[in-house]
Amino acid sequence: MLQALREKTSGWIAIAIVALLAVPFAFFGMEHYLFQNNADYAAKVEAPPKWWRSAPDVWLVRKLAWTSTEVGPEEFRQAFDAAREQRRRDEGENFDARAFETMESKREVLEQLIDRAVLGLAAERANIVVGDAQVREVISSIPAFQVDGRFDAQRYQMTLQSAQPPRTPAEFQASIRLDLQRALVPQAIAESAFVTTAESERLMRLLGERRDVSFVVVPPPAADETPVPDADLQAWFEKNASRYRAPETVALEYIEVVAQPQAEGGDVDEAEARAHFEQVKSRFVASERRLASHILIEVPAGADAAAQQAAQKEAADLAAKAAQPGADFAALARAHSDDPGSRDGGGDLGWVEKGMMTGPFEDALFGMQAGTVSQPVKTDFGWHVLQLREVDAGKPVAFEDVRDEMVREVREGEGARAYNDQVGRIVDEINRHPMSLEQAAAAGQVEVRTLAPFARGAGTGIAANRAVEQAAFSEALTQDGTVSDPIEIAPNHTVFIRVTAHTPERAQPLDEVRGRVTAEVRADRARRQAEQTADAMVAELAAGKTVQALAQARSLEAQSIPGLPRGAPVPDAATSQAYFRALAPEAGKSTPGRAMLPDGSAVVFTVDRVIPGDPAEAQPQEQAMLRQQLGALLGNEDAEVLQRELRRQMKITVNEERL
Template sequence: MLQKLREKTSGWIAGTILGLLTIPFAFFGMEQYMTQSNATWVAKVEAPPTWWRSAPHWWPVRMLWDVEEIDSSEFRTWFEQARQQQRNEAGDAFDPRAFEDKANKRKVVEEMIDVRVLRLMAEHAGIAVSDAQVRAMIESVPAFQVDGKFNPQQYQLALASQVPQRSPRQFEQLIREDLAQGLIPKQLVESGFATESEVDRLLRLFGEKRDVEFVVMPQPEPDTGAVEAAEIQAWYDSHPGDYRVPESVVLEYVEVDGSTLQPTPADDAVLRQRYEQEQARFVEPEQRLASHILVRVDADADEKAQAEAKARAEKIAAQAREPGADFAALARAESDDTGSKEAGGDLGWVTREMMEKPFEDALFAMQQGDVAGPVKTAFGWHVIQLRMVKEGRQTPFAQVREQLLAEQEAADRERMFNEVTGKLVDQVYRNPTSLAEAAAAVGLEVKTSDRLVRGAVPGGLFSNPAVQRAAFSDVLVQDGTASDPIELGPNHAVVIRVAEHQPEQIEPLAQVGGRVIAAIRRDRAAKAAEAAAAAMLDEVRAGKPFAEVAAAHQLAVTNMPQMPRGMPLPDARANKAMFAVAAPAEGKPSLGKLVLDDGRIVAFQVTKVIPGDLSEVSEEQRATFRQQLGRSAGNDDVNALVQALRKRMRITVAEDRL
């Protein structure tokens, strides 16, 4: 039977069928096989290659596309920053539960996508940023300065203290990418403009004044009428959110705080050993004061262009070496580096790893006063002048002993923290439904929280977003098991367990009947007050003078001739409403009303509109306003550019990972 099967499957017909079956696997099955992975990205931006703009997205052509992924950890960092910003702006009105909704998460990820889109655009456009521009940006960062001036040692220490740590070369590459990515948007914003007619029209509008009369009706009289049972039930059914008891939990927790741990103080032998091992940290690096002249040429330029650029650089180098040559004047005349050209090619003080390797090797091989080059980098050919040298200096042990002691203590405290946390986790894994034994094993106390309401910010460690997410996660709520350690800060973590859980529920009508009746009566009173205000305005529309109608209702009229836009009288919302109504027709005032936050009602009439007087606007004010309008138009251009770019790219958002 096996022989017959072999004969049936070895002919040309079987081969043809097998070949046809291979085609769909090549385009679909193999792709799935080759791309199997545990994806962690929340969004992905894919752009066709620059040399094939119309490249299709199907596999295997898709492999040629440029891809930028946004992973979940980066998204979470952006989202927490947005949360903190919103909390600072809203203050006590901030609602953490509302902030966690899908719309906010989608807004943050869309902002991150826009950044990736601009980054791909910069790469495809071949935008290059000079070393001088990178240096200027870095030197302007206050964290890298001492007494208002850039300090190389402070720069390296600041980078070493970042999380994650970055070398100078890595940080400079990050700055280079940011500058390249922001170049076109920055130029668009700066090139935005407004025409004189636009400026005139908006100045007249913003400077507009109106003749306004208004009354402020008192807060509505309390309603004391009877409330029927059917009305109570209808209100309760139509306002379920007003009587919701949010989900809540009570937690057991064990907090591990490294700042409370007391390691044994290190002796001099340990400190000296640390000093010897880390001597490089206590060396002020050699610095070289350099200038350069750049002959720019693209890295992918043909041989002829490269040769011409090199020949020009050699000629400049020969001129720079001539006795009495003025290197700065030569740089201003010949250099293609716009960042340093006007400064005579000055690059300031340079330490190792601040420049590209060929440039660095040449500079640190020179003697003071030498001119070297041409030297080839990705930007072109450089002619380099070394103007001054500051030798490196070793800081003695005695001078840094206290610093070493503090660092050793911090390291020992971190080690103790890791040991305690590790032992706590081991014990929790043995019995995940209880924290008592694990806490006792490491000498810590199990504490119990007050009742925590989902979305509330109780303060302390329970305000931490990671603690909030874990406390109300399905796993901890349903299983009653302890969490993994949740990081609260450096050397500070907590392990929690849900001891008690109360799901979200609607309070029974029997418990909230009094609140329902009070709400119905407030609603009745508000509607009655609004009806009275509307009736009063109807009398004015019928032809009665506003003052006469107000007097009949025992209301005082406030007369505001030429009220300016933005004047908060009786409050900002009322002023906005007064300027939102249409201009009055001949002999007929424009009427309106607004309910204030405290329940009072403002009823008003606008009798005259006076456009802004352009003669009252100074040239300086006009120039500032024109600049603001131009920047606004430039920002609109940037948004339009991003939207156009997005249409040419393929953007995927993993909603389930947000």
């Protein structure tokens, strides 16, 4: 039998069947068999080519024709770290780093990076290019690079060097260029939104709307002191069991190290201050900068040799004219330059430092003498003619100019060293005895203190610090009983903690919370009774009674407020919202309604008349501001629609293993 099967599957029929089966495998699912999931990216965005926008989403076509871009693991990690730090700054001590390290948070950050990648790929496919002038303008406007409201090259260099990770000017400029490229289309769409006069007037009529309202405040029912049957208690307890749980608690012992004020005082030797100055004086030296102008003869991407030569010849002619005695370089730039960012200013580029421009441009500029004009310089944007107007060489700062600052830094350094030495001795002892604080306390000459059991958010003293609380409730400390790593709760203030007792969260039996359950059942009864009373009064109003008649029958006080504006808290904001959610009444009638107040009382009301806002009462400036704000909202919505549509047109693959 096996021999017969082998003969049947070895002929030309078997070969033909295998060939037919290979065709669909080439287009559908073959990558699952040929490749393992070893992709080194966090997310990948793929788009059909410009010349075949309807290209099908099948493996072979994607591999051969589609364009793609990736979000790398390092890019994601940097963005996630930045998001963590931003959240930490926003929430302060309430920030929970452990809670932030969830897949939901990671996907939220990744989705933002994917949106950026989608916009970048779309801009690349649309041949969107950002010029050097736009990049310089953005960098110059960043407050972090300014001194007294003006761009400062030294501050620019120092800020980039102190960033994490440090960045060169070229790297930063490339990132700004890419951000501008990505933002150009959605920004243009957002700015193109507009609001018609009819739309703004309709909104003003709604915002300025007033209503005539009558209402009565119905007090909460009397306190419910009636017994609650055990069956009702049990039913309520089971329905709300998640609310009756004893929180997780921990008890601590700890030591704290605080820098002593006397360690930061005392005289500082002149020689020591000068030695410190020699170590840090490089930060006081201003970098050389050059005041430059340029004329750009642009060469489009993909231009042929003839166009390249024509642009070079035009640049050479302009360079010859600009080099003549008495030539007006600014006038030539305004008449001939293709750089829209500097043309109107006569080609002025302002002060330029090394690292701000592309390689050939920068090499030529920093090889020139002041007052000269260069020969044409080729970059990716075309041919440049440069004029060096002035050179500002870096000037070192003398020790006498920063003496007080050096003395202060030396004194702070001495205090910091004493503090760090103390912390270091404690850490060494903890490494030798990780299950006890006694030896560490002796080495640091501090005492061991204790904290009674506390729950999350209920700690006092150092336990009120968010970082201490997070460490105290971490699995590493609650399970092992080891001493924590150093926890800095303030500058020059560090604590070490050890969990001495840990009680996990637990369900509380009914007998343990019977009093609380009884009170909540009675409160629920009172709430339902108040709602029933209010609903009955609303029904009477709907049948034709007035608020005044209802109030008189119940010995309550009715109030009537004509022309109540939107948002007026009468008697509170939630009730005001109920007034304006009610339907406008028909002529000669009223619209009844009710709202419950936090104290268990109810507001029963009628809307008697609606007075639309009058757009004519608004000043022209107010109308223009409203149209601008509404237009911005609509523009942002249009940009979001564009983003969703671009994502729909592309294939997005997420690799959560790399997050």
